[in-house]
Amino acid sequence: MREVAEEIKEEFSKAGVDIPVDEIEEKLRTLVDKYYVPLDEAKRSVANSLAKKYGVAKVVGVSETLEKIADIDAPKKWVNLKGKVVQIWKSESDVISQVGLIGDESGFVRFVKWKSADLPDLEEEKCYLLKNVVTDYWQGQYSIKLNRNSEIIPLEEDIEVASQEVVKEGAIVSVQQGSGLIKRCPMCKRVIVKGICNEHGKVEGVYDLRIKAVIDDGKSPQDILFNKEITEELTGISIEQAKEWVREYLDPSVVQSEIAKKILGRYFVVKGNIVGQYLLVESFEQLKDVREEDVQEALQKAEEMLS
Ligand SMILES: [Zn+2]
DSSP, X not given: OHXXXXXXXXXXXXXXXXXXXXXXXXXXHIIIIIHOOOHHHHHHHHHXXXXXXXXXXXXXXXOOOBOOGGGOOSTTOEEEEEEEEEEEEOOOXXXXXXXXXXXETTEEEEEEEEGGGXXXXXXXXXXXXXXXXXXXXXTTEEEEEEOXXXXXXXXXXXXXXXXXXXXXXXXXXXXXXXXXXXXXXXXXXXXXXXXXXXXXXXXXXXXXXXXEEXXXXXSOEEEEEEOHHHHHHHHXXXXXXXXXXXXHHSOTHHHHHHHHHHHTTOEEEEEEEEETTEEEEEEEEEOOSSOHHHHHHHHHHHHHHHO
């Protein structure tokens, strides 16, 4: 710890500020011994607070190099990266202000912005330079944390993000409005309402079948979209069948409720690419409604209660 304190002292003396090494060491010890802050992070934090106290602009030990997202390979590393925010989820936590997904040409990483960081909000589809963020590793995946020492710099440039295949396993918890039989504008393929396209006015719509749903893996909900082919395969409801129901019941929502009956509350593994807020499903597998792990867990609990 003394060594690290000396390093900090050295950096500050380069900037023409002389700080007693004992003062630095004491601050480090408080963070490391009392609050179990990793030494690396403590170093940065102490350097930052001393920089503020002594009016030194430059923060000690902060790397200026940019890291590619795919190169993140260790937790608790301070990195700078440029990326485009592709998704933001609402945070249910009192201490987290935003959770989302940011991507660059090499890949994607989940980010977490602490409330205590007191940073501006990130927006979907916008590009940023994120400075001094900390990598983390949990359940087989890396993430980055934006804390009080981090900086968010909005960029004008557009960053081309990698297409990313993701796999989600979970229960379908919602089948949303706009699922079932829809009509699209023959020119722009947008969904039309009452025969009117926003762009092309009154058009002869073309029927299509799709599902907008939400899958929940117990960690985070994900919006998913099934196209006509996958919807037919998933539900066994063909577009012809759907049209027939609509003719018969004179109500397009009948298709949505038939779809919901077949998939709501059931477990699936879905695979596809993330585009904007949606995972576009390219393939899926239906799982047994009751998962083996859940059964095992219940049995174990029962045994524990009896013993
Ligand atoms: Zn149109």
